[in-house]
Amino acid sequence: MLKAGLTTGSGGNISCFNREKQYIAITPSGIEYPRLEPRDIVILHPDGTLFEGENRPSSEVGFHLSLYNRRRDINAVVHTHSTYATTFACLNREIPAVHYLVGFAGKKVPLAPYATYGTPELALNIAKTIENYNAVLLANHGVVAVGKDLTSAFNTAEEIELVARICYQAECIGKPVILSDEEMERVIEKFADYGPRGHNDSK
Template identity: 60%
Template sequence: MAQERMLMEKERALVVEFGMRMVQSGLTTGTGGNLSVFRRESGLLAVSPSGIAYDRLSPGDVVVLTLDGEVVDGTRTPTSELSFHQALYRVRSEVGAVVHTHSPYATTMACLGWEIPPVHYLVGFSGKKVPLAPYATFGTERLAAGVAGAIGDYNALLLANHGLVTVGVDLPSAFAAAEEIEFVARIYYQARTVGTPQILSDAEMARVIEKFRTYGQKKA
């Protein structure tokens, strides 16, 4: 008898894979952070569970829900930050994945209450800057509202006294934004310890963002 396929099997496997990569890349520690994938055609999202270490995570631990929060597959409790994942999918129709990290340098910026300006062109992974959402207790509707209100058309957002959240059309692109913004946050921190960093202009960042649209290998 053929084994029944797991609901959103591919997306659940991606959550496990990129959860491990978050830890291996130093973007979070322990059970910190969370990530999800949203399949708009079915209206279902696969999200990491609460309080399970990424090296112990299996696809069966990943929770599948509707956008309204109804669990349709899985026995685990979803991440405590589910509400801001849902909010981001509602306000950005092109977003297919969300990554939340506690990466050291981006979190340092968030704890200082600083946005990240275009100190390096790779801030273009977010947009012309990385904005800052106001502080709210983790896992609350107030935090979700603050995230949804501050994200605008950016792909990365600092959460005051908390961490970083990134979005993308898929999980690889959201994860790439988290990695690159952590790099830029480190450069900005280091530059400010030495002197006053030079900031790129809006016009230059517009050129960079346009070049990003055609960067990389294209399908034949």
């Protein structure tokens, strides 16, 4: 996330869920990413109780657990404070389909209402907003991307930051043309069949 410019310091958090073994791995609270070692990662049971690790889990563990409970297709969560997506979040604006790559999230990137970070209220707001989207803006906060694995969740976070930048720059020049819901449905369908034969990766 640091190399891609999606966050700074220890900002944001990452988790993945091994549904077969019923363990959730999540980044710890307050440790900068370059300093992280495998032993620093916190392993939790699905109810949030500790299985292994000496550190406190991310302060946002609540919404990670909420997302895993909400949708069984989610096995990874990436939360960033990426600059352009967070700019839209601070404007309390969704990111529209200004570019077809918004399809990594869905027909748009919806906005979850503001709540203090690390609270049950924020977890509830995100879970209620996610529906069938793969990314959600958090008002005045950042962005959450989800996926079937860490690679797909990270790719979504990265592509949505690109779309947010494109939207920002287009609006600096004029009024961007927004793709229709019908076109986005076609794009999302094509994404599902993109990549090498036998794989359903969308990138």
